[in-house]
Amino acid sequence: MYKYSPLFSRSISSIYFFIILFTLSACQQTNTTNSSNTSSVSKINNYPITLIIHGGAGAIKRGYLTLEQEIKYETKMKEALEAGYKVLIDGGKSIDAVIKAINVMEDSPFFNAGKGSVLTHKGNVSMDASIMQGHDLNAGAVAGVQHIKNPILAARLVMDSSIHVMLSGTGADEYAAMNGLQMEENSYFIIPKRLKSLKRALGKDSVKPESADKSHLIDDNKYGTVGCVALDKYGNISAGTSTGGMTNKKYGRIGDSPIIGAGTFADNATCGVSCTGHGEYFIRLGIARNLADLMAYKGLSLGEAADEVIQNQLTDLGGTGGLIALDKEGNYIWEFNTPGMFRGVISEEKEAIVEFYEKK
Numbered sequence: 001m002y003k004y005s006p007l008f009s010r011s012i013s014s015i016y017f018f019i020i021l022f023t024l025s026a027c028q029q030t031n032t033t034n035s036s037n038t039s040s041v042s043k044i045n046n047y048p049i050t051l052i053i054h055g056g057a058g059a060i061k062r063g064y065l066t067l068e069q070e071i072k073y074e075t076k077m078k079e080a081l082e083a084g085y086k087v088l089i090d091g092g093k094s095i096d097a098v099i100k101a102i103n104v105m106e107d108s109p110f111f112n113a114g115k116g117s118v119l120t121h122k123g124n125v126s127m128d129a130s131i132m133q134g135h136d137l138n139a140g141a142v143a144g145v146q147h148i149k150n151p152i153l154a155a156r157l158v159m160d161s162s163i164h165v166m167l168s169g170t171g172a173d174e175y176a177a178m179n180g181l182q183m184e185e186n187s188y189f190i191i192p193k194r195l196k197s198l199k200r201a202l203g204k205d206s207v208k209p210e211s212a213d214k215s216h217l218i219d220d221n222k223y224g225t226v227g228c229v230a231l232d233k234y235g236n237i238s239a240g241t242s243t244g245g246m247t248n249k250k251y252g253r254i255g256d257s258p259i260i261g262a263g264t265f266a267d268n269a270t271c272g273v274s275c276t277g278h279g280e281y282f283i284r285l286g287i288a289r290n291l292a293d294l295m296a297y298k299g300l301s302l303g304e305a306a307d308e309v310i311q312n313q314l315t316d317l318g319g320t321g322g323l324i325a326l327d328k329e330g331n332y333i334w335e336f337n338t339p340g341m342f343r344g345v346i347s348e349e350k351e352a353i354v355e356f357y358e359k360k
């Protein structure tokens, strides 16, 4: 039978003492390992945060925009850049930065996304959006939605909360409403200048091409989709694209913007991409993924790969448009085969800059 022995109890206490000592020293060791990790983590945490946006490419020539219009677009694009950048500088994730920047442009009537989207043949608005994050290749998209105030939020909802990558039409609208996203009547998205563009596309508008008033040229000659690619301090790249598609589209036409690999792509190993242009060509060439693959499999630099897909492949096929792309080192590129593209960038080294016309 077990008997209490003070000697035994003393030896137990010393065992405990040694266990505690050992644990403490092990903890200290772990801490040292952690602290050396911390320095590598903090290195990892120090990627050069960068955010790049576009507001569409097209036959945007100098003179299509009045000085006043230029200032308005520039101000709005800088607002989008700064909204996204604030997330990054505060230590936030690239996916949240992309959402913030795109929301600003979706809420503005200046762009073909959210409010101000172009009109379908039937005269209503039907929007597409997609988003992708480069660390786990997770992605979400919506196509042909008519009531979601910010379609990019719905793309993210699909990515985060559903087992799917893409939802479309009334089902996507329903899913967004069910999950509490802000919904609007279709009339909320429609603005007068888009009605005029549709009329012109249908040949029902009296504005002559040689008219002195050139204010319509910007709306008729620019694709106007919005996109954003961001790199956060953790080295994660995210990309998103949001659009109303193309004026006078029919039969539920969907372009490249909600298609992962065509209009949007992100992979930390290569880059993040958002496209704008004549979607049918971007789909056929799988432009966004194609660019990343040229880096991965052919070892091209970001710039070489962007040049190849836009200036060679897209141009040879007869397509028009452009893209923005960003890699993990904070290298960014905008490439287009149209006379102009609305674009901007912000980073630790660069204050927000916005450009419209041909590259200098």
Ligand code: ASP
Pocket (backbone or CB within 6 Å): 056, 057, 112, 222, 223, 224, 225, 243, 244, 245, 246, 254, 255, 256, 257, 275, 276, 277, 278, 279, 280
């Ligand atoms: N790529 C879009 C589409 O084809 C249009 C755009 O870029 O404005 O739907």
